[in-house]
Amino acid sequence: MTRFHAAQALLPGGWARDVAIEADAAGIITSVDPGTVSAGDAERLFGHVVPGVPNIHSHAFQRAMAGAAERRSPAGRDSFWTWRETMYRFVARLTPDDAEAVAAQLQVECLEHGFTQLTEFHYLHHRPDGTPYADRAEMALRHLAAAAETGIGLTLLPSLYRHGGIFGADPAPGQRPFLNDPDGFRAILDRCATAMRDHPHANLGIAPHSLRAVTPAMLDALSDHPGPIHIHAAEQVREVEECVSATGARPVEWLLANAPLDARWCLIHATHMTPAEAAALARSGATVGLCPTTEASLGDGIFDLPTYREAGGAIAIGTDSHVGTAPREELRLLETAQRLRLHARSVAAGDDAPHPGRALLGAVLAGGARASGAPVGAIAPGCRCDLVELDDGHPTLAGHAGDALLDAWVFSGQENPLRTTVVAGRALVRDGRHAARDAVAARYRETVRRLLA
Numbered sequence: 395m396t397r398f399h400a401a402q403a404l405l406p407g408g409w410a411r412d413v414a415i416e417a418d419a420a421g422i423i424t425s426v427d428p429g430t431v432s433a434g435d436a437e438r439l440f441g442h443v444v445p446g447v448p449n450i451h452s453h454a455f456q457r458a459m460a461g462a463a464e465r466r467s468p469a470g471r472d473s474f475w476t477w478r479e480t481m482y483r484f485v486a487r488l489t490p491d492d493a494e495a496v497a498a499q500l501q502v503e504c505l506e507h508g509f510t511q512l513t514e515f516h517y518l519h520h521r522p523d524g525t526p527y528a529d530r531a532e533m534a535l536r537h538l539a540a541a542a543e544t545g546i547g548l549t550l551l552p553s554l555y556r557h558g559g560i561f562g563a564d565p566a567p568g569q570r571p572f573l574n575d576p577d578g579f580r581a582i583l584d585r586c587a588t589a590m591r592d593h594p595h596a597n598l599g600i601a602p603h604s605l606r607a608v609t610p611a612m613l614d615a616l617s618d619h620p621g622p623i624h625i626h627a628a629e630q631v632r633e634v635e636e637c638v639s640a641t642g643a644r645p646v647e648w649l650l651a652n653a654p655l656d657a658r659w660c661l662i663h664a665t666h667m668t669p670a671e672a673a674a675l676a677r678s679g680a681t682v683g684l685c686p687t688t689e690a691s692l693g694d695g696i697f698d699l700p701t702y703r704e705a706g707g708a709i710a711i712g713t714d715s716h717v718g719t720a721p722r723e724e725l726r727l728l729e730t731a732q733r734l735r736l737h738a739r740s741v742a743a744g745d746d747a748p749h750p751g752r753a754l755l756g757a758v759l760a761g762g763a764r765a766s767g768a769p770v771g772a773i774a775p776g777c778r779c780d781l782v783e784l785d786d787g788h789p790t791l792a793g794h795a796g797d798a799l800l801d802a803w804v805f806s807g808q809e810n811p812l813r814t815t816v817v818a819g820r821a822l823v824r825d826g827r828h829a830a831r832d833a834v835a836a837r838y839r840e841t842v843r844r845l846l847a
């Protein structure tokens with residue numbers, strides 16, 4: 395039994411004071427009691443405590459590319475597509491040891507900023523020439539190994555990537571490390587399922603990479619999976635145009651008509667939707683996985699948040715290429731991009747939720763729990779005991795309380811006013827530092843210097 399006592403905690407019904415939180419040996423919350431004046435032997439959390447935030451989209455290896463893919467290419471006209479060429483060259487150097495070192499660094503940064511569950515959309519399966527490792531799931535399993543070291547919850551989504559364009563185009567040479575046929579993909583899934591038994595805070599889903607990478611028949615064969623099922627969709631204008639010319643439908647429109655979209659599904663980005671697509675996707679029960687700092691970095695476009703939210707659509711956030719690794723940064727850009735687009739303020743807020751920081755956090759906790767398929771996103775019995783303590787004495791948050799403090803967290807300052815991160819009842823981050831920060835960073839430095847040399 396683990397006990398915490400939070401001076402202020404954000405519960406499903408709102409903020410509460412003097413909250414006693416108990417978790418069992420598996421790290422699952424067994425009781426939540428507001429108004430418990432005596433802390434007893436519980437670990438005291440003196441700040442504002444919110445649920446750990448699910449990060450629903452990661453390609454961990456790209457953390458080592460962050461900042462290294464900005465230089466203008468000789469031909470100019472840089473875009474998502476020229477960035478992708480840089481990424482292909484980068485993965486040609488990455489060994490399994492490198493992938494694990496980079497993943498651990500990413501996970502530590504995520505934990506120190508308040509993410510407690512990471513959904514790894516994993517498509518870098520093979521050696522640079524495309525030959526599988528002796529263990530076909532070697533690269534996937536390195537993410538589990540990193541998570542065992544850092545303590546983060548992990549949703550592992552092995553990705554099926556077979557083609558290089560809609561539908562069934564030949565892959566490019568740079569895509570060889572990603573490619574599997576359905577049998578090879580199934581072997582990776584089975585191997586990961588077996589390995590999961592030793593990782594109590596990990597779960598398994600699948601990720602057909604995109605409509606560029608699989609055929610309708612492959613997608614159909616995967617559609618009976620219990621989930622989570624994640625797929626990239628409608629990230630780039632060119633992708634939408636190619637889909638229209640190949641199928642007569644836009645990517646989200648095609649998925650709505652041809653895939654059994656429901657709460658198991660998470661469409662990553664969905665940047666380019668018509669209002670009709672947004673309304674239909676919201677009705678389907680699927681989640682949209684938004685990655686604002688990456689979408690900005692890659693020049694994807696701006697998601698039409700008000701139209702989708704007014705239709706009741708579920709959202710979650712991820713850090714994707716990891717140019718940012720903090721929930722506050724994703725939420726800030728999600729809202730401020732709308733402000734720039736619409737010449738308005740407090741776009742995510744509503745009549746019943748006047749604070750955009752609270753409205754956005756609430757939305758991505760609920761959507762993130764659904765998209766990750768893990769028992770996270772709330773401080774409530776039955777949920778995993780994932781807690782984030784914000785330091786309300788930090789200059790960024792001082793003078794604020796409750797929902798206004800969440801606004802201050804999301805929309806102001808550059809420092810990290812986080813004191814404690816708990817995953818499954820274990821405090822992994824104390825005083826803002828992960829216990830393994832120095833060892834993980836030393837390994838990462840050695841790795842990234844070699845990779846970028």
Ligand code: ZN
Pocket residue numbers: 451453515626662714
């Ligand atoms: Zn992605």
